[in-house]
Amino acid sequence: MYKKKGYAAILLVLLLPIIIMIMGICIDIGNMVYCEAKLMSAVKFAAISASSNYTVSNNQVIITDEQQDFVQTCLTKNYEGAMSKTFTVDAVKKNQCTVEATAEVKFYFLTIIKINSETIDQSYTVTRNLD
Amino acid sequence: MKINSKKSKGQSVVELVITLPILMLILCLTVSTSLFIYDKTVLQFAANQGLDKAIGLYSGTNFTSDEIQEITNYINNEYSIAFATKPDIEVVPTYDSAAKETTITVKITSNFNCGLPYLGKLFDTTDNENLKAENSYVIKDN
Numbered sequence: 410m411y412k413k414k415g416y417a418a419i420l421l422v423l424l425l426p427i428i429i430m431i432m433g434i435c436i437d438i439g440n441m442v443y444c445e446a447k448l449m450s451a452v453k454f455a456a457i458s459a460s461s462n463y464t465v466s467n468n469q470v471i472i473t474d475e476q477q478d479f480v481q482t483c484l485t486k487n488y489e490g491a492m493s494k495t496f497t498v499d500a501v502k503k504n505q506c507t508v509e510a511t512a513e514v515k516f517y518f519l520t521i522i523k524i525n526s527e528t529i530d531q532s533y534t535v536t537r538n539l540d
Numbered sequence: 541m542k543i544n545s546k547k548s549k550g551q552s553v554v555e556l557v558i559t560l561p562i563l564m565l566i567l568c569l570t571v572s573t574s575l576f577i578y579d580k581t582v583l584q585f586a587a588n589q590g591l592d593k594a595i596g597l598y599s600g601t602n603f604t605s606d607e608i609q610e611i612t613n614y615i616n617n618e619y620s621i622a623f624a625t626k627p628d629i630e631v632v633p634t635y636d637s638a639a640k641e642t643t644i645t646v647k648i649t650s651n652f653n654c655g656l657p658y659l660g661k662l663f664d665t666t667d668n669e670n671l672k673a674e675n676s677y678v679i680k681d682n
Contacts (some may be wrong), residue, residue: 416555418558421563436570436573436574442577446585453588454591461679485680509635
């Protein structure tokens, strides 16, 4: 019986880092899911905004730098850290525009095991009725 | 043996008294932080759907009070299970004459009842009592 003295305290000290680590992973992943939802909204509304902001001339889709900047501005309005990767319009149909964006999610607890951040990507395609 | 058993019982109680508050604290922190992230995500989706509705109703001028009420009711009905209390919903169209663009913004603010001081700092939310979600849609003038 004497040997069991302080057993729970030792067990707690040994398990505490594991418990905190599991808790931290859950919080960090939860935060990443939230960031993905936020990026998804940002990309969606950037794509909707951008879909009415490109020109078709001589049967060719023209996307200027100004229009690319506009996509970035729309993204930043909804997610400050979001970066536009591509803004493309289907060359054949000319009414399908796709915006792809990326963002970096910083971790708080996973930095303990040297995972500082994770890059998330989202894309959204809008089909416009040209008639 | 009787004395040993009593001593052992006493030891267990002391160990429980020391470890239980620590475990409870960890549990409360985890639950509180998880609820905070969950609420933020729900508000984000609500703002997303609210703006969808607002874009559908937008006719190029300011929203009428009936339209704003329709958007508010839509968000409240869609997320009635997820919202503990009814959130404040704002639908704001703004026109920037310099950039020649109209921005429709849906802002949702809700109280967070399990707030802990560290949460605001951790997730860059200045107002710890309130959770906010905001989505904007930009329309360029042709």
